[in-house]
Amino acid sequence: MTKQLLDRALTIDIEAFQIDLVLWFTHDHRDMPWRKERDPYKIWVSEIMLQQTRVDTVIPYFERFMAQFPTVDALAAAEEEKVLKAWEGLGYYSRARNLHSAVKEVHEKYGGIVPNTPKEILSLKGVGPYTAGAIASIAFGLPEPAVDGNVMRVLSRILLIENDIAKPQTRKIFEEAVRLLISKENPSYFNQGLMELGATICTPKNPSCIVCPVQKHCEAFHKGIQTELPVKKKKIKKRTVPVAIAMLQNESGETIIEKRPETGLLANLWQFPNIEISDRNLTKEHLKTYLEERYPIQVDLNDHLVDFQHVFTHLTWQISVYAGSFKAKEPITNGTIVNAEQLDAYPLPVPHQKVARLMKGE
């Protein structure tokens, strides 16, 4: 495969390609907060936030995060709860926990200085092959590949690579391609140029080949098959999980929330008590029984208030919200009782944020 790839890469004028790409990025790149300086910590945080997440979504989170945790040492000293709260709504929360853990390692093991070798960078928790390459090239100017979905799309078209980009193995092929093509003079702009091109011009649908700075190097364009690439196998259908959420209040207007398990979906975030529904007709009774078994409380449940869906990558929650009242017979240990104002301090996943707003009457 590598030999084949080498032949294909050599069919284009590598030096001209580098110049066209880097020059284009130099003049046409979008302005982003993390592009204002070369602080490896900021590059690192931005790259973690940008994993599977759009630039426009990330920008406000990045600004707030940097205001709150401006340095490695500041983030290392923070409580996990605060970090998760800053990440609330961004998704893929293990990114926040892994970043926090890795930053603490950098604080302790490297004196707060982000390591500058590809091997050490890759060893950091939450940093995989793409992110390691991005940090190495953008923060330290090293000629390392940083292959994300954009890069695979762009290069699949330019080099006419037809491997399925949904397969993990395929990424390695593109890394080999980048090692052949990357500008040794400016690896940072070369890698960012590839990604920027994919994000703005060489898009999945309706690529703007007319204004593409590397059009003359593109095999797919010459053959008129750019929309056929990249090859990507379709995903399987996701399952639906019915969930009943209890929105409880006592006479003081306080409610019960609990912390989710430290692993799995939405790990370490907080939520309103809930159960998976087995039989829709018996939901109200099941929920009441569950609540009174789990907590030392007496529950009075109303008929269900509203239904809504929340779609995850791999499953869908079909949610029914049940309002009701409770009286605590003893102190609660496996959850906590909070008022509306205190609730704001807890990191909640989006569907539970919706319940919180419901309870406040918003």
Place this chain on the structure above:
DNA sequence: GATACGTGGCA
């Protein structure tokens, strides 16, 4: 290698 892991935007 396949699957788990969030969320919001868009055709």
Place this chain on the structure above:
DNA sequence: TTGCCAAGTAT
């Protein structure tokens, strides 16, 4: 409405 997409990683 439904499905796909967006600067992936861990297990």
